[in-house]
Amino acid sequence: MKKFTLIGATLLVSLGLAACGNSNNSSSSSKSSSSTKTTKVAKVKINTGADASAEVPGKGTLVMRQLYAAPHGKQSFAAVNVTLNGDTIVGARIDEFQYVPKSPDWKGVPNADSDFGKGSPKGQMLIAKFQNSKPYSALMKKEAKATHTWQENQDAIENFVKGKTIAQVKTAISDVASAKKVSDVVSGATFVDTKGYLQAIYDAATKGMVSTGIQTTNNDVTEGQTLAAPHGKQSFAIVTVAMQGGKVANSFVDEFQYTPSSSFGGVPNSNSDFGKTTKAGTVLASKRANSDAYSAIMKKEAKATHTWEENSTAINEFAKGKTIAQLEAATKQLDGKTKKSDITDVVSGATFADTDGYLKAIIAAAKLAN
Numbered sequence: 433m434k435k436f437t438l439i440g441a442t443l444l445v446s447l448g449l450a451a452c453g454n455s456n457n458s459s460s461s462s463k464s465s466s467s468t469k470t471t472k473v474a475k476v477k478i479n480t481g482a483d484a485s486a487e488v489p490g491k492g493t494l495v496m497r498q499l500y501a502a503p504h505g506k507q508s509f510a511a512v513n514v515t516l517n518g519d520t521i522v523g524a525r526i527d528e529f530q531y532v533p534k535s536p537d538w539k540g541v542p543n544a545d546s547d548f549g550k551g552s553p554k555g556q557m558l559i560a561k562f563q564n565s566k567p568y569s570a571l572m573k574k575e576a577k578a579t580h581t582w583q584e585n586q587d588a589i590e591n592f593v594k595g596k597t598i599a600q601v602k603t604a605i606s607d608v609a610s611a612k613k614v615s616d617v618v619s620g621a622t623f624v625d626t627k628g629y630l631q632a633i634y635d636a637a638t639k640g641m642v643s644t645g646i647q648t649t650n651n652d653v654t655e656g657q658t659l660a661a662p663h664g665k666q667s668f669a670i671v672t673v674a675m676q677g678g679k680v681a682n683s684f685v686d687e688f689q690y691t692p693s694s695s696f697g698g699v700p701n702s703n704s705d706f707g708k709t710t711k712a713g714t715v716l717a718s719k720r721a722n723s724d725a726y727s728a729i730m731k732k733e734a735k736a737t738h739t740w741e742e743n744s745t746a747i748n749e750f751a752k753g754k755t756i757a758q759l760e761a762a763t764k765q766l767d768g769k770t771k772k773s774d775i776t777d778v779v780s781g782a783t784f785a786d787t788d789g790y791l792k793a794i795i796a797a798a799k800l801a802n
Contacts, residue, residue: 476707479697481721484639491518493647494674496684497640500718502700503628504528508561509700510629512636513672513684515645515653519597523655524590524633525672529699531556531706532564539563542661542668551690551716553709558716560659562586580622588620589629595651598637605630641720643748645674645682653681656800662789663687667719669790673751673797680751680759683794685744686720695725720744737772738783746781747790756802759795763788 480500488495498513508530515523531553532538540557543549552558561568565583572578580588593601607617608627618626653674660669667689674681688699691714698707698715707715719726723741730736738746751759765778766788775787784790 476693476703476715477697478700478702479717479721480700481641481718482635482639483641486639486642488642489644491520492649493517494522494645494653494676494682496643496645496672496674496682497636498643498672498684498686498720499632499636499640500699500721501628501632501635502704503632504623504625506701506705507531509702509706510632511670511686512632512640513657514593514633514637514640515655515674515682516598516637517648517651519599520651521593521596521598521601521633521637522651522653523674524593524636525655525657526586526590526629526632527657527670528561529558530561531709532559537567542659543665544668547665548667548689551711551714556709562657563659578622580620585621585623585626586629588618589623589626589633592618592621593630593633598634601630601634601637605634641684641686643682643684643745646676646679646752648676648681650676652676654801656797656802658793658797658800660789660793660796662793663784663786666690669793671793671797673794673801675798675801678802679753679755680794680798683748683751683797685747685790685793686718688716688718689726690714691717691722691726695728696722736783738781743782743784743787744790746779747784747787747794750779750782751791751794756795756798759791759798763791763795766791 482499495516496513497516501510501512503510508528510526510528513525514521534555534557538559541560544557549557561582565581569581572582604617605627608614608630611617614621614623614626653676655672655674657672660671662669667687669685669687671685673683693713693715696715696717698717701707702715710716719740723739727736727739730740762778766775769775770785772783775782779787
């Protein structure tokens with residue numbers, strides 16, 4: 433990494449790195465983080481996608497639940513995806529998003545260099561830490577003497593919860609809080625904020641948005657997650673797919689876009705450091721969490737007859753149980769088709785003109801799972 437870039441990036445990122453350091457330094461790190469002044473921002477609503485009253489199938493059906501959280505400081509937010517079979521966690525994926533100074537050393541989210549990027553703070557771009565584990569970990573090492581990379585920590589946390597019940601994760605949260613070292617509870621993890629990540633997984637498992645997968649008692653799945661731009665230049669998507677027996681067992685699709693703060697709830701920390709330099713009157717929001725508000729715009733601007741969530745559900749239902757080859761065949765059928773009737777003929781219940789793009793994003797995530 434170039435020296436001048438590291439210095440520039442440190443100005444933005446270093447205040448949030450203390451909690452990424454070794455758990456042995458938790459007391460000094462916490463003190464440093466808590467003493468940091470937070471710039472006041474306009475009051476905005478937060479929408480994490482939490483739905484504690486959602487109907488969730490019981491044991492025998494794979495279920496994905498997704499939630500947005502702030503497990504690590506005020507400068508970022510996390511997308512937390514948990515796959516369940518009953519009360520057992522089959523898999524978990526966490527990615528975090530943060531603004532950094534524009535630089536070739538960082539890879540921006542899809543459309544960061546297009547219309548979506550125009551909504552980001554001036555001179556900065558939004559990144560996903562998964563794609564940028566190497567440069568982000570270099571800063572962790574420099575600023576907080578971290579001994580493990582960002583990805584190594586997340587792998588440790590995700591592997592720790594796999595196969596555990598929701599109740600066991602809740603117990604682990606208390607165990608981490610009282611442990612001398614985080615790694616005494618979660619092997620391989622050194623994040624001071626490990627407790628926060630476990631809490632985010634627990635919250636997603638108990639009140640996250642729901643996507644229903646195949647019926648099965650087999651918890652042996654592989655998962656893939658990708659970022660994509662299936663719908664134009666103003667947003668980007670995060671897509672998670674669980675595969676079993678060479679077929680899609682479940683999928684979860686959501687998109688993020690800058691939207692009016694008057695009618696949309698922003699991602700966590702939109703009312704704190706993460707959102708303090710976002711363009712006035714806007715928030716970065718999840719379309720799935722704000723389906724009603726976004727669907728109202730779809731209806732007004734494009735005479736949409738189905739909501740955003742209804743379309744997303746229809747696409748997931750279509751993909752479920754299919755092989756990658758079958759999905760690829762479907763995208764060929766959809767190529768060039770924009771009429772709702774033509775799209776619905778292929779994917780029942782879907783009216784998105786970009787249904788083809790969403791299926792291709794699911795295919796990309798499915799290939800990562802294999």
